[in-house]
Amino acid sequence: xxxxxxxxxxxxxxxxxxxxxxxxxxxxxxxxxxxxxxxxxxxxxxxxxxxxxxxxxxxxxxxxxxxxxxxxxxxxxxxxxxxxxxxxxxxxxxxxxxxxxxxxxxxxxxxxxxxxxxxxxxxxxxxxxxxxxxxxxxxxxxxxxxxxxxxxxxxxxxxxxxxxxxxxxxxxxxxxxxxxxxxxxxxxxxxxxxxxxxxxxxxxxxxxxxxxxxxxxxxxxxxxxxxxxxxxxxxxxxxxxxxxxxxxxxxxxxxxxxxxxxxxxxxxxxxxxxxxxxxxxxxxxxxxxxxxxxxxxxxxxxxxxxxxxxxxxxxxxxxxxxxxxxxxxxxxxxxxxxxxxxxxxx
Amino acid sequence: xxxxxxxxxxxxxxxxxxxxxxxxxxxxxxxxxxxxxxxxxxxxxxxxxxxxxxxxxxxxxxxxxxxxxxxxxxxxxxxxxxxxxxxxxxxxxxxxxxxxxxxxxxxxxxxxxxxxxxxxxxxxxxxxxxxxxxxxxxxxxxxxxxxxxxxxxxxxxxxxxxxxxxxxxxxxxxxxxxxxxxxxxxxxxxxxxxxxxxxxxxxxxxxxxxxxxxxxxxxxxxxxxxxxxxxxxxxxxxxxxxxxxxxxxxxxxxxxxxxxxxxxxxxxxxxxxxxxxxxxxxxxxxxxxxxxxx
Numbered sequence: 001x002x003x004x005x006x007x008x009x010x011x012x013x014x015x016x017x018x019x020x021x022x023x024x025x026x027x028x029x030x031x032x033x034x035x036x037x038x039x040x041x042x043x044x045x046x047x048x049x050x051x052x053x054x055x056x057x058x059x060x061x062x063x064x065x066x067x068x069x070x071x072x073x074x075x076x077x078x079x080x081x082x083x084x085x086x087x088x089x090x091x092x093x094x095x096x097x098x099x100x101x102x103x104x105x106x107x108x109x110x111x112x113x114x115x116x117x118x119x120x121x122x123x124x125x126x127x128x129x130x131x132x133x134x135x136x137x138x139x140x141x142x143x144x145x146x147x148x149x150x151x152x153x154x155x156x157x158x159x160x161x162x163x164x165x166x167x168x169x170x171x172x173x174x175x176x177x178x179x180x181x182x183x184x185x186x187x188x189x190x191x192x193x194x195x196x197x198x199x200x201x202x203x204x205x206x207x208x209x210x211x212x213x214x215x216x217x218x219x220x221x222x223x224x225x226x227x228x229x230x231x232x233x234x235x236x237x238x239x240x241x242x243x244x245x246x247x248x249x250x251x252x253x254x255x256x257x258x259x260x261x262x263x264x265x266x267x268x269x270x271x272x273x274x275x276x277x278x279x280x281x282x283x284x285x286x287x288x289x290x291x292x293x294x295x296x297x298x299x300x301x302x303x304x305x306x307x308x309x310x311x312x313x314x315x316x317x318x319x320x321x322x323x324x325x326x327x328x329x330x331x332x333x334x335x336x337x338x339x340x341x342x343x344x345x346x
Numbered sequence: 347x348x349x350x351x352x353x354x355x356x357x358x359x360x361x362x363x364x365x366x367x368x369x370x371x372x373x374x375x376x377x378x379x380x381x382x383x384x385x386x387x388x389x390x391x392x393x394x395x396x397x398x399x400x401x402x403x404x405x406x407x408x409x410x411x412x413x414x415x416x417x418x419x420x421x422x423x424x425x426x427x428x429x430x431x432x433x434x435x436x437x438x439x440x441x442x443x444x445x446x447x448x449x450x451x452x453x454x455x456x457x458x459x460x461x462x463x464x465x466x467x468x469x470x471x472x473x474x475x476x477x478x479x480x481x482x483x484x485x486x487x488x489x490x491x492x493x494x495x496x497x498x499x500x501x502x503x504x505x506x507x508x509x510x511x512x513x514x515x516x517x518x519x520x521x522x523x524x525x526x527x528x529x530x531x532x533x534x535x536x537x538x539x540x541x542x543x544x545x546x547x548x549x550x551x552x553x554x555x556x557x558x559x560x561x562x563x564x565x566x567x568x569x570x571x572x573x574x575x576x577x578x579x580x581x582x583x584x585x586x587x588x589x590x591x592x593x594x595x596x597x598x599x600x601x602x603x604x605x606x607x608x609x610x611x612x613x614x615x616x617x618x619x620x621x622x623x624x625x626x627x628x629x630x631x632x633x634x635x636x637x638x639x640x
Contacts, residue, residue, distance in 0.1 A: 069442060073385070270443075309446065
């Protein structure tokens with residue numbers, strides 16, 4: 001009994017949320033469950049599903065970039081590995097769905113571990129460069145190896161090949177719930193990691209690598225774990241992407257797409273987990289309302305990133321911080337402390 | 347393979363290498379002074395070539411030399427404005443924010459190019475057209491010789507300025523530490539903006555020599571930028587002589603590698619080179635060991 005009490009306290013702090021905040025989350029998820037009953041146009045529902053898929057991907061990227069400070073410019077590679085992996089395995093080798101999904105996510109994770117290992121042998125911004133290079137290679141391979149990837153035309157998965165879930169046909173409404181469950185589960189997992197010992201090590205490495213290593217954090221291994229988590233989320237996101245659209249093509253996995261993921265977490269706030277869901281919804285759904293200025297969307301996206309960096313360095317996630325402040329009447333922790341610098345001399 | 351063919355590949359690789367060297371030098375310059383990885387470097391290069399070739403040369407019929415100078419001036423202006431408005435305000439922020447800002451700039455530039463000039467690729471024959479020089483029975487494009495000469499001249503001038511003038515001394519001081527430089531009375535923002543603009547102008551010059559070989563396309567910036575980074579990694583991160591050597595190594599390996607893997611995978615050679623260098627000798631060819639900036 002004496003052992004149990006601290007453990008219970010720890011479980012509560014692991015979830016990292018007060019009662020009010022948790023209730024807010026439950027209400028949001030409940031609302032999310034009701035959405036398919038309100039929206040009758042499949043297209044709009046599909047946009048929402050896509051936003052949730054992007055949320056999963058952005059969550060993972062935020063672990064590497066926002067929480068650990070490791071700049072990853074190739075998140076689209078991991079998404080592509082997940083999507084292409086499961087597509088090729090089910091389509092060309094007719095492997096069972098679960099096995100192919102497992103293999104695809106595993107492949108993405110191994111790729112992440114390898115990149116993390118190669119890039120972190122020396123202190124420096126090597127990960128940014130290797131991931132950027134990987135992205136170009138992935139695009140080249142996906143568009144030229146026609147026998148494997150279908151080339152620029154991509155792979156289309158016919159209805160037959162999609163598994164039935166509990167005997168139900170996987171139409172967009174069912175996929176909506178599958179993706180929603182995955183997003184909630186992965187978000188909770190992310191919160192657990194964020195508030196665990198590993199998560200503290202991530203943040204310590206981001207804020208000051210030297211101090212972190214002096215405190216006994218194995219910085220190389222920590223950075224590698226950040227890459228693995230990032231690529232794992234990316235791989236799962238790729239699998240969900242395939243489930244949603246039943247189609248993969250190389251043009252979806254370019255460096256530009258990687259940058260859009262980066263834009264999501266910047267808009268949501270670097271290092272802010274719920275913020276990256278907000279950012280993913282922002283980047284995915286706003287273009288649908290801005291059909292009039294379609295060609296200008298990427299210019300708007302780039303400009304809004306610059307504006308957010310200059311005006312709200314913590315991103316749109318400050319809305320959530322503000323709300324949680326209302327609920328718990330407590331100082332919210334600083335999300336991004338920045339590094340110590342001498343005062344400006346000019 | 348005949349000797350002539352080998353010499354031709356060697357010369358064109360050296361010309362490419364010189365171009366990568368200019369790009370890599372700009373990246374190192376920005377890294378050492380502004381302390382940011384400039385992921386808009388390749389896109390700024392593309393912008394410069396579009397302005398010179400498609401806008402002024404094709405659109406208004408300016409002579410090629412005048413349009414090049416004008417586009418370099420515009421690039422420098424873009425660099426100064428971006429540095430003074432964005433980098434200046436983000437100086438207290440971690441490097442990550444500045445890197446994301448450069449990527450935002452790159453995104454804006456690429457799409458502005460598509461909106462202004464259309465997604466269609468353009469061909470450009472270069473300053474000297476298809477003129478050949480015949481040396482001992484081996485034909486060499488005069489353009490390549492020009493590229494090699496201009497690169498070498500720029501490197502020489504830059505080395506002399508950095509070593510022997512007051513401006514060079516100030517830039518070296520800022521590369522050592524902007525804070526201490528500021529305490530010594532250097533107007534830091536002005537010099538950082540100048541260094542950023544200079545690095546971009548280097549990229550603009552490189553662009554004018556790379557486009558005759560590849561096509562002018564709005565995606566050009568992705569490939570060129572990342573080869574610049576490859577050169578930086580191969581030479582040793584943050585080292586200026588390393589960037590020069592790395593540029594030529596990347597150019598040569600690309601020329602040779604294309605023979606092996608075919609031209610489809612030309613752009614993949616530099617990435618493979620990055621991985622090999624990071625595995626075999628992480629500090630690069632001329633690297634001083636551990637880099638302490640991130």
